[in-house]
Amino acid sequence: MDLSECAVGRLATISRHPWELARRSFVERMVRSLRGQSPQAIGRILDVGCGDAFITSHLSHCHADLRVDGVDTALSHEIVPRIAGSGGKLHLVPSMALLDREAGPIGLILVLDVLEHVPDDVSFLRSIVGHPLVDSRAHFLITVPAFSFLYCSHDRLLGHHRRYRFGQLKRVAAAADLAALEGGYLWLSGFWVRAVQWLLEKLHLVLPLQQTQVSCWHAERLETRLCQNLLELDLAVSRFLAKAHLRLPGLSCYLICRKRG
Numbered sequence: 001m002d003l004s005e006c007a008v009g010r011l012a013t014i015s016r017h018p019w020e021l022a023r024r025s026f027v028e029r030m031v032r033s034l035r036g037q038s039p040q041a042i043g044r045i046l047d048v049g050c051g052d053a054f055i056t057s058h059l060s061h062c063h064a065d066l067r068v069d070g071v072d073t074a075l076s077h078e079i080v081p082r083i084a085g086s087g088g089k090l091h092l093v094p095s096m097a098l099l100d101r102e103a104g105p106i107g108l109i110l111v112l113d114v115l116e117h118v119p120d121d122v123s124f125l126r127s128i129v130g131h132p133l134v135d136s137r138a139h140f141l142i143t144v145p146a147f148s149f150l151y152c153s154h155d156r157l158l159g160h161h162r163r164y165r166f167g168q169l170k171r172v173a174a175a176a177d178l179a180a181l182e183g184g185y186l187w188l189s190g191f192w193v194r195a196v197q198w199l200l201e202k203l204h205l206v207l208p209l210q211q212t213q214v215s216c217w218h219a220e221r222l223e224t225r226l227c228q229n230l231l232e233l234d235l236a237v238s239r240f241l242a243k244a245h246l247r248l249p250g251l252s253c254y255l256i257c258r259k260r261g
Contacts, residue, residue, distance in 0.1 A: 017217040018227035024055050026235045034139050041137040042107035049114035067103050105135040111142045116160040125176035140257040152198045153208030169253045178257035184242020185250030189234050
């Protein structure tokens with residue numbers, strides 16, 4: 001969750017939205033797949049724009065043999081102890097300049113729904129790719145919201161500068177000296193839900209959102225689990241189609257890249 005979506009005092013009691021849970025499972029599967037392909041190249045993971053470290057924390061427990069770092073400019077001395085209380089397993093800092101240089105090179109970088117928040121996405125991504133701790137063989141997993149015409153109150157609430165088509169994301173990655181290995185659209189069902197929301201807002205049939213759906217989820221465990229399972233099925237179908245180069249529209253884009261050596 002983006003730290004702008006929740007109050008600091010609620011970090012320990014947040015009811016997780018099924019989207020967050022399904023997204024976490026997707027990232028975990030991707031990390032395991034990439035580790036299987038390049039086991040020696042990935043000894044350290046960096047989550048850029050880690051927010052409340054929901055995914056970062058999960059990875060630190062699932063991959064106890066790896067060093068997992070999280071960076072987010074919204075992290076502060078007040079927030080870090082609340083979300084890093086896992087026996088020192090998490091390494092959270094507000095800037096890449098503060099990353100531990102003695103902990104070894106970074107072989108996998110997660111840039112999950114971050115590029116849309118920065119005015120100059122190419123320069124931002126270049127600064128990560130060119131960081132001295134990023135290994136010459138490093139892989140990147142990037143996700144961004146898809147399709148500019150879906151820009152609505154949800155994006156304004158989160159401070160998004162833009163949404164992307166898949167080709168646009170590939171061009172940004174190439175300009176940052178990354179070679180695309182796999183990618184496409186995710187959340188096929190979510191695309192239509194957001195399209196309806198966008199249309200209703202355009203027609204002034206509903207009021208703009210005052211808070212994101214992720215930040216105000218309050219459902220029973222069974223309902224949450226059912227929604228999570230459906231979303232995970234959506235993600236599995238999305239990725240299968242993406243790997244087959246079938247570009248059906250989705251709510252997000254993803255791209256797996258490798259640093260050009």
